[in-house]
Amino acid sequence: MCPLIVVEAEGLIYRNPLPQLRSRKAYFPHLSSLAGGGFLASFSLGEAMESVDQTTVLYRSDPQGLMWREDGFLIEPSLRGRFSDTAKVTALPDGSQIALGYRFDRSDPTLPVGNPQTGGLLDNEVFCCQREQGETAWTPPQPIPTSFKGPVEASAPLTWLSSGALAAPIANFLDWQGEQREDLCGRLLVSKDGHTWTDDVVTMRFAGGRTAIWEQRLCEYRTDHLAVIAWVENLETGNALCNQVALSLDGGQSFAPPLDTGIPGQASGITALGNGKVLTLHAMRRHTEQPGILAVVSDLSAGRWDMLAHSQIWDAPRLPPNSALPGVFSAVRFGQPSALLLQDGRLLVSFWCEENGESNIRWIRLQLKE
Secondary structure (H helix, E strand, O other): OOOEEEEEEEEEEEOOOOOOOOOOEEEEEEEEEOOOOOEEEEEEEEOOOOOOOOEEEEEEEOOOOOOEEEEEEOOOHHHHOOEEEEEEEEEOOOOOEEEEEEEEEOOOOOOOOEOOOOOOEOOEEEEEEEEOOOOOOOOOOEEEOOOOOOOEEOOOOOEEOOOOOEEEEEEEOOEOOOOOOOOOOEEEEEEOOOOOOEEEEEEEOOOOOOEEEEEEEEEEEEOOEEEEEEEEEEOOOOOEOOOEEEEEOOOOOOOOOOEEOOOOOOOEEEEEEEOOEEEEEEEEOOOOOOOEEEEEEEEOOOOOOEEEEEEEEEEOOOOOOOOOOOHHHHHOOEEEEEEEEOOOOOEEEEEEEEEOOEEEEEEEEEEEEO
16 A cells, blocks of 8 residues: 655744844754754754855754754854854764764855856865763864865765664765866765764766766665665766665665666655655756655665655745856755654654745654555
8 A cells, every 4th residue: 555645734943033134044954853852953054055154053842843942053153263064963872962064165255165167166074073962062073084085065964873883975076176086976974983984885976977966865774774865967968867766785885776766856865764665855946847845655675766655745936046056056945855753653854945035944744644
């Protein structure tokens, strides 16, 4: 029997309370459960999507996830230096928390993060911060070296695997001049202790080395069985691929060639449901009559992408492309949907979206009915 995807409720995590006073745009959220009940939302806040003042903020909810209040910064202003940052927090089984993200060098405050002429990015670094159970203060950002030679995307949260390791997919970008220093691909960043890291394993790579692997997300859908989903674009031809899923059957030591989902989405999320099934969320921004967020239930247990059910859970406001933004990003008015599986089997979804000139963080509660 195919499951039915039901939207039970929805609301706001963040909206600028005084837009007439100052610009505060919110992007790139992630939710984690708190040991004492309720949820923690981590997201980026600043004057604009690529503003120099963009940094990661935290909001905490009541046990039902209905009311949200500010819970401080991930990185205190005195520790940010010349960087703007974006990161996501993961709650660990021992009650501690760890945040993974990346931050850009804003030594020249006149430059955006992305070069509109070349499609390249400013220099950046991957980092993590940690907070012990019961503590309010986070450690200063600790740089994480990677194998990539140029700018790196670390937009996914860390996932606590059954092996006890922490893992997140990362990928590379063109540099500011638009130079490609190596083949474009995704890698799996792994740590067994939260302090030392490796990224030897490739999650996705396409022939020719010119296909960008954007916004990867990871889940463990069975013990030692990992799935990575990505937004994929061929920079040579300008063609977009459907969302791709790569599977690892050995705990992340290797990944099989990607599976085509047949879904022409961009930024996506993936959440394990149990018994080899996953929920994926797809930002449908192009090649669709109704932009919005598509929810899909699929079965990966046979090593295939077997879709069981799908439903659009949120319709985006109809807005024309923003000609001020470069290329593929001109239609980016919402994104980074992700879902947190709750103890009662429901799911709490978060994403960002532009509404009435403001960029907000929204939540949706889903139920899957057989």
